[in-house]
Amino acid sequence: MPQTHSSAVPAPPAPAGSIPRLRLSRLCVAVQGGTPGELFARAEAALKDVRFLEFRLDLLPKPAAGLQPLREFLAAHRDVTAIGTCRRKEFGGHFSGSLKAELEILQEAAECGCQIADLEVESAEHATKAQLARFRESLRVAGTALLISFHDFTRTKSVDQAARRIEAFKPDFIKVVSTARTLADNLAVLRLIEDVSLRAQIVGIAMGEEGLVSRVLGPRCGATFTFASSGEGAETAPGQATARTLLDLYRVEQLDQATRIFGVAGNPIGHSLSPLMHNTAFRRESENAVMLPLKVKALGDLLTVTHELPLSGVAVTMPLKQEVLPHLANMDPLTARIGACNTLRTGADGRLYGFNTDVAGVARPLEKRMRLKGARILVLGAGGAARAAVFGLVEQGAEVFITNRTHETAVALARKAKAKAIKHDQLAKNRFDAIINTTPCGMAGAHPVLPVKENELNASLVFDMVYNPLETPLLKLARSKGLATISGLEMFVQQGARQFEIWTGKPAPEAEMQRVVELALRKPA
Numbered sequence: 345m346p347q348t349h350s351s352a353v354p355a356p357p358a359p360a361g362s363i364p365r366l367r368l369s370r371l372c373v374a375v376q377g378g379t380p381g382e383l384f385a386r387a388e389a390a391l392k393d394v395r396f397l398e399f400r401l402d403l404l405p406k407p408a409a410g411l412q413p414l415r416e417f418l419a420a421h422r423d424v425t426a427i428g429t430c431r432r433k434e435f436g437g438h439f440s441g442s443l444k445a446e447l448e449i450l451q452e453a454a455e456c457g458c459q460i461a462d463l464e465v466e467s468a469e470h471a472t473k474a475q476l477a478r479f480r481e482s483l484r485v486a487g488t489a490l491l492i493s494f495h496d497f498t499r500t501k502s503v504d505q506a507a508r509r510i511e512a513f514k515p516d517f518i519k520v521v522s523t524a525r526t527l528a529d530n531l532a533v534l535r536l537i538e539d540v541s542l543r544a545q546i547v548g549i550a551m552g553e554e555g556l557v558s559r560v561l562g563p564r565c566g567a568t569f570t571f572a573s574s575g576e577g578a579e580t581a582p583g584q585a586t587a588r589t590l591l592d593l594y595r596v597e598q599l600d601q602a603t604r605i606f607g608v609a610g611n612p613i614g615h616s617l618s619p620l621m622h623n624t625a626f627r628r629e630s631e632n633a634v635m636l637p638l639k640v641k642a643l644g645d646l647l648t649v650t651h652e653l654p655l656s657g658v659a660v661t662m663p664l665k666q667e668v669l670p671h672l673a674n675m676d677p678l679t680a681r682i683g684a685c686n687t688l689r690t691g692a693d694g695r696l697y698g699f700n701t702d703v704a705g706v707a708r709p710l711e712k713r714m715r716l717k718g719a720r721i722l723v724l725g726a727g728g729a730a731r732a733a734v735f736g737l738v739e740q741g742a743e744v745f746i747t748n749r750t751h752e753t754a755v756a757l758a759r760k761a762k763a764k765a766i767k768h769d770q771l772a773k774n775r776f777d778a779i780i781n782t783t784p785c786g787m788a789g790a791h792p793v794l795p796v797k798e799n800e801l802n803a804s805l806v807f808d809m810v811y812n813p814l815e816t817p818l819l820k821l822a823r824s825k826g827l828a829t830i831s832g833l834e835m836f837v838q839q840g841a842r843q844f845e846i847w848t849g850k851p852a853p854e855a856e857m858q859r860v861v862e863l864a865l866r867k868p869a
């Protein structure tokens with residue numbers, strides 16, 4: 345990807361005769377409501393985060409009914425910069441009126457105090473020359489800038505052509521919005537921003553979950569601003585993040601050319617707590633870095649973005665942990681033996697280096713409580729997480745036993761890792777120093793809730809990898825029997841802490857990482 349430039353770089357001069365340049369913050373909150381009351385209550389609430397709002401008048405049943413409250417709102421909040429939008433149905437909005445009616449509403453919104461009016465490019469193209477000239481003159485008289493927008497609700501294709509269609513009208517702002525189907529679609533939008541921002545004021549966004557990258561990184565690439573929603577459930581476009589998320593979690597106001605970009609890749613990935621944990625750690629340690637969730641449907645897409653954005657590192661979830669191995673320039677020997685890598689670091693040579701921090705995530709909490717050499721440890725399950733536990737603990741000199749629903753899988757893993765497979769019906773007769781659950785049993789919604797029966801819990805310590813809920817039925821049962829316990833949260837934080845160290849070379853702020861993840865897990869859904 346070409347060198348990015350910060351939006352702190354002076355913007356190109358405004359064309360002669362145009363509206364005076366506005367001082368805009370990087371974040372505009374798009375506000376909508378089913379009634380004027382709801383719209384302006386949300387606008388009022390949004391003011392605690394930003395002073396830059398877009399009013400989606402087209403989402404009101406009668407957009408004209410929003411004009412008087414808009415006038416009053418802007419008169420009461422003179423420091424607010426407002427965009428007025430009344431997009432028509434055929435171009436992705438909700439307004440069912442004519443082009444003439446749309447232009448009248450936008451003109452009135454300008455007279456009410458909106459500093460920017462958003463007109464879709466199709467409407468600009470359909471308007472007669474005289475109609476458009478009259479509209480532009482009315483905006484000029486009101487002191488309102490013209491933003492011309494393009495929306496593609498299905499894909500990201502020919503975005504440069506869309507920008508050229510808009511540029512033909514020489515508006516004050518160009519807005520190109522596409523839909524991301526892949527992560528790489530973000531690259532097309534960010535490149536467009538870099539290119540056009542050298543000569544004009546542009547906003548570029550790829551909608552959808554995959555498009556979050558463009559929403560967060562757009563301003564860093566030169567976009568004049570980006571959009572956010574006023575809150576969960578109040579989005580005006582697919583994939584729109586809330587203002588608080590963009591400001592607090594991704595620190596969109598602070599990102600600059602030097603910011604290193606990291607990702608957590610998987611599918612699904614929307615509920616991953618890694619961005620919260622790592623962004624908190626980056627902030628705490630004054631690292632100029634940000635982590636974004638990357639919804640990856642195909643590994644090739646992740647690799648393209650990693651090389652071209654570029655990403656400095658990636659936390660990899662299943663099933664990518666195995667798929668990524670052939671693409672690594674190198675990996676540590678234990679990662680190679682496990683055959684799964686959960687952490688990528690991009691080297692100075694641009695090549696990818698792989699690590700498995702799940703191993704430390706299992707070993708470190710145990711080491712704090714017991715001597716691993718010679719310890720008898722039972723691993724329940726033989727999937728991806730179990731592999732890291734089994735290989736890592738064998739490496740530390742533990743005697744590892746594996747029990748799995750599909751016994752053959754346990755046998756195969758035991759053979760590879762120099763561990764022992766044990767049938768479930770033998771558990772009650774055996775004693776272990778620790779039992780580690782690596783099955784999803786106990787996870788919210790999973791059945792059965794317990795991976796073993798009470799009489800099979802023959803160990804002094806029980807470690808459950810499941811961390812949602814924090815208090816799993818297995819941990820509750822272990823505690824009721826007076827056994828020591830380790831929660832999956834501790835593993836999650838430990839594996840994340842090692843990732844932080846690999847990426848930054850600094851010790852991780854583990855207590856702070858644990859605090860924010862625990863708080864998020866305890867928050868009612």
Ligand code: NAP
Nearest residue numbers: 725726727728729730749750782783784791809832835836
């Ligand atoms: P995986 O590769 O799909 O493996 C799942 C294992 O659990 C398999 O051995 C499977 O047995 C067994 N299993 C699945 N459903 C079962 C059931 N109903 N009863 C008994 N056994 C069952 O999954 P994974 O990636 O290893 O993840 C497993 C768990 O660990 C998940 O809950 C995950 O969230 C958690 N985890 C936590 C952390 C952390 O940081 N705390 C990190 C990684 C994973 P079969 O072979 O018979 O299918």
